[in-house]
Amino acid sequence: MRILIQRVSRARVSVGDRITGRIEAGVLAFLGVTHGDTDEDARYLAGRLARLRIFNDAEGKMNLSVEDVGGSALVVSQFTLHADTRKGNRPSYGHAAEPALAEHLYEVFVAELSALLGTERVATGEFGAMMDVELVNDGPVTVTVKSKSEYTDDGANA
Numbered sequence: 001m002r003i004l005i006q007r008v009s010r011a012r013v014s015v016g017d018r019i020t021g022r023i024e025a026g027v028l029a030f031l032g033v034t035h036g037d038t039d040e041d042a043r044y045l046a047g048r049l050a051r052l053r054i055f056n057d058a059e060g061k062m063n064l065s066v067e068d069v070g071g072s073a074l075v076v077s078q079f080t081l082h083a084d085t086r087k088g089n090r091p092s093y094g095h096a097a098e099p100a101l102a103e104h105l106y107e108v109f110v111a112e113l114s115a116l117l118g119t120e121r122v123a124t125g126e127f128g129a130m131m132d133v134e135l136v137n138d139g140p141v142t143v144t145v146k147s148k149s150e151y152t153d154d155g156a157n158a
Helices: 039-051 099-117
Strands: 002-015 018-023 026-032 062-064 072-077 122-124 132-146
Touching: 002 039, 002 072, 018 072, 018 122, 026 039, 039 099, 039 132, 072 099, 099 122
Parallel strands: 026 072, 072 122
Antiparallel strands: 002 018, 002 026, 002 132
């Protein structure tokens, strides 16, 4: 499981002409689920997102989390985060989880994040829908975080 996190001044997601989620300052989190991911992975990543220190303190250093600054989170499902681009020009999505598992873990992630930040501070897209995502990247700051099960042998990640 992985999340691509962007620190934003504001973001929103819509399906057709309906806005499903909107936030002001905080993080936009694209969540990708792969085979073998578990509820534990979803809870772990929600905690990492809530506590990841990517916001500036009074001295301009990234020492504060979205939790610390009272920011919001917009969570969008993104199976393409598990694209395999090693061969050819067309990505393979064979590493993405089946929709039933992915939706379940997306919901676990959102529930855990809502418990950590407060329900009023967490907005979402619509699982499985074709969405339009608008954002103003603050910084820009973009970070990828992987679940424990996706750590590589060289210690990269995460």
